[in-house]
Each structure stands twice: as structure tokens, then as C-alpha cells.
Amino acid sequence: MRTDLAASYGDERLPRYTSYPTAPHFSPAIGADIYARWLSELPSGASASLYLHVPFCREMCWYCGCHTQIVRRDELVAAYQRTLLSEIAQVADGIGRRIKVEHIHFGGGTPTIVAPDAFAELMAAMRRAFFVLPSAEIAVEIDPRTLTAEMAAAMRLAGINRASLGVQSFDPVVQRAINRVQSFEQTASVVDMLRSADVAGINFDLIYGLPHQTVASCLDTVRRSLALAPSRFSVFGYAHVPGFKKHQRMIDEADLADGLARHDQACAIANALEQAGYVQIGLDHFARPDDAMAVAYEQGTLRRNFQGYTTDQGEVLLGFGASAIGRLPQGYVQNEVQIGAYQQSIADGRLATAKGYRLADDDRLRADIIERIMCEFGADLGDICARHGAEPQALLQSASRLESLISDGVVRLEGDRLAVAQDSRFLLRSVAAAFDAHLDPGRLLHSRAV
Structure with a gap:
């Protein structure tokens, strides 16, 4: 485990990537x-x-x-x-x-x-x-x-x-x-x-x-x-x-x-x-x-x-239930967060959906990559891109945060295969964030990366 990386990346506020x-x-x-x-x-x-x-x-x-x-x-x-x-x-x-x-x-x-x-x-x-x-x-x-x-x-x-x-x-x-x-x-x-x-x-x-x-x-x-x-x-x-x-x-x-x-x-x-x-x-x-x-x-x-x-x-x-999130092939849905609003919707005979997200093709591609990084400490970008009809090089060019992670030794990129270094696995969220097209680093919505 590298304490220098913990000092460099540890205070970033990043999602836990239980969805994308x-x-x-x-x-x-x-x-x-x-x-x-x-x-x-x-x-x-x-x-x-x-x-x-x-x-x-x-x-x-x-x-x-x-x-x-x-x-x-x-x-x-x-x-x-x-x-x-x-x-x-x-x-x-x-x-x-x-x-x-x-x-x-x-x-x-x-x-x-x-x-x-x-x-x-x-x-x-x-x-x-x-x-x-x-x-x-x-x-x-x-x-x-x-x-x-x-x-x-x-x-x-x-x-x-x-x-x-x-x-x-x-x-x-x-x-x-x-x-x-x-x-x-x-x-x-x-x-x-x-x-x-x-x-x-x-x-x-x-x-x-x-x-x-x-x-x-x-x-x-x-x-x-x-x-x-x-x-x-x-x-x-x-x-x-x-x-x-x-x-x-x-x-x-x-x-x-x-x-x-x-x-x-x-x-x-x-x-x-x-x-x-x-x-x-x-x-x-x-x-x-x-x-x-x-x-x-x-x-x-x-x-x-x-x-x-x-x-x-x-x-x-x-x-x-109140605030519960669902996932369907088309996208995500979330119920009313407030208990009273949730109960009123159901009592009125309508679903309690308050908000959600319709997945685009690019979202599905990035969701697959982020999930494999979070689950396997790496991802075969070539294979995933092929399944989604995308080009790995175009994807990598859009992942500007990846360059510093590579130069710091957090990840290795061999061809289209990305792997997180053994001593850097505690920074999985930082690696996943490199492929997050929606991330706004200026908003303190999330917990520390470490």
C-alpha cells in the first residue's frame, strides 16, 4: 500500500459507483x-x-x-x-x-x-x-x-x-x-x-x-x-x-x-x-x-x-419503499424520498417514482467499464468496446484523468487492457472516476476516496 498515493488521491470526493x-x-x-x-x-x-x-x-x-x-x-x-x-x-x-x-x-x-x-x-x-x-x-x-x-x-x-x-x-x-x-x-x-x-x-x-x-x-x-x-x-x-x-x-x-x-x-x-x-x-x-x-x-x-x-x-x-432505487434495462428509477409523499402516491393508486435516469448508449458502455474495474481491479476495454460498438482509443482520449493515474503507477495500460496495480487497489474509485463522463469534481456530494 502506497501512502504517497493516499496523500495525493485520498481526499478526493468520489462516488462509490453502485450505479452509473x-x-x-x-x-x-x-x-x-x-x-x-x-x-x-x-x-x-x-x-x-x-x-x-x-x-x-x-x-x-x-x-x-x-x-x-x-x-x-x-x-x-x-x-x-x-x-x-x-x-x-x-x-x-x-x-x-x-x-x-x-x-x-x-x-x-x-x-x-x-x-x-x-x-x-x-x-x-x-x-x-x-x-x-x-x-x-x-x-x-x-x-x-x-x-x-x-x-x-x-x-x-x-x-x-x-x-x-x-x-x-x-x-x-x-x-x-x-x-x-x-x-x-x-x-x-x-x-x-x-x-x-x-x-x-x-x-x-x-x-x-x-x-x-x-x-x-x-x-x-x-x-x-x-x-x-x-x-x-x-x-x-x-x-x-x-x-x-x-x-x-x-x-x-x-x-x-x-x-x-x-x-x-x-x-x-x-x-x-x-x-x-x-x-x-x-x-x-x-x-x-x-x-x-x-x-x-x-x-x-x-x-x-x-x-x-x-x-x-x-x-x-x-x-x-420511500427513497428506494430500481434498475431496469431502460434506466434507473427512484421513489419519493419523503415517507409521506411516498405513501400518498401509493394511496392515490399511482407509482411513487419521483425521478430517474434514461440510459444512453455511452452510459451503458461506461457503466460496464466502471463495473468491471470495481469488481475485477481492471477491464478489457477492447472487449467491452466491441460489445458496445465503440472504439477504445476514442474512449481513452476522453478519459483525461487516466493520464496521471498511469504516470503515478496506479494503473497499467497494456494494449486495450487496463489493470490496477496491486498496491493501488484502494484507489479503485479514483480509477473508475476516470471513465465517469458526468463527474463534477467541484461538487462535494460524495465521500472521500480513501
């Missing part, structure tokens, strides 16, 4: 009518993934960058669940047939804030509206501080087979600074509960760059986490954007690490996980060698979507 173009480029010109037409035009053999966003939590974690709000009254969650049921029916009607589903992901917020019987009702509704394959991966994000035995039992009956647990850090000093006190024992108890409920896939989410965090505290969190033997880790850098997430103002910027210190923390975590036998997957995931994600990485079939790295091969992602 990224969400700030979505436009209200794409609304409910266009989404309805796109749904009706889905090919007969298409399969889909489903994402359900539950934007509620019991308390706010000050580092959070999600679309969520604090709720104390369970009836508000129940009303939202009923809206989700209506939206599921609306979208299924718009497609006009029971499309195959290979992946389902519950995100948030805290999806398990939904009552156990209401959660079961959501799963039953999806199985009625869509053909959920027996082999489908059904995943849910979990706050270990709030999961109950009743909810774990409901998850078992619903067929949940993967769970992502928010861990972030086991350092009590860090936990107090981010308003998320969560003991190791509490997390271990939930892991046991999930495994007893036949949830075989366990993911841990860790964060570096949090207030008061050090290399030593990061390594202690990894050591404790490894004792619980999760099958995957996601390791993210804290994105401090208090201008967009006002609750982040509760974090004192003086307590945050600079770019070099963040780089050291990220490297320490990565090295510890690799020494423990986990395979690094792209920018920020780690998996056991026998895990489906590691297998997809080795086979060159790894993909990237709004949930991060995925084994999902489908071209259709249907998003449900």
Missing part, C-alpha cells in the same frame, strides 16, 4: 408514467431482484448516511408496511405476470423494526406477486441491539438465508462518540440466534475513519469479529457529510482521522482479514473462499448494485 450514472444525476423528467411503461416492456424471460427499504430506526446513529428516521410508535411502521403491500401489488400488476425473482434484500433503516407477523405478511405478498425461486437469496439488514427471538423465528419461516449485522466498531469510546453502544456479547447472542434460525449466511459491516478510531481499535474489532466466524465482511470508510446529514454534526470533526490515518486503518483491517483466510472482493468486501461471492469473484461473474457487491446476475432490480 450515480443518483445525483437522476432527473424528475423520469416519473411514474415512464416507470409504468418500462415495467410493461420487460422481456418475457427477464428475472428480477427485489429491494425493500424500511426507513425507520429506534434511535439515530450519528455516523448514519441512510434515508431513515426515528420512530417510537409502532402504528407508523404498521401503516408503512401496508403501503409496501400496496406498492408490491401495483408493480406486479404493471409487469402483468409473475416475473422470476432470484434475490430479495430488506434494507433500511432497521428492517426488523417491522412486527414479526407483518414481516411474514410482506414475504407472503412477494411470493404471491412474483415467482420467488426456491434457490433465491433472501437477505435482511439487522441492528443486533433490537433483534428479538420472535423476529428471528419469523425470519426462519420467511426463508431468510442471509443477514447483515451492523457492527461498525467494538471500541466503547468509538461507540459512545457515534451514539451506538453495542457490546460484543450482544452481537454474539444475535449470531447464535440467527444460526439457530437456519440463517447460514452471516455478514458483518465494519467502518473505519470513525471518531477516536485507531489502527489498534480497528484490529481489536476484527479480532473479536473473527471469533464469531461470519462468512463475509463489508468494510466501509465513514462518509462525513454533515451538510447533507445534519445529525452528523453531533460528531466533532476534530476527532476524525485524516486521509493518511484512514488509509492506515483500512490497510490494517484488510491485512488482518486476508491473514485470517478471507478473500478481498473488490474495494470493500471480504469473503471466505467457499462463499458464493468469492466464487463469483474467481469466476469473473461478480456484479455491483445499490447494495454493493453481489452475485446477482439479473438486469432488473425492483425497489420498494
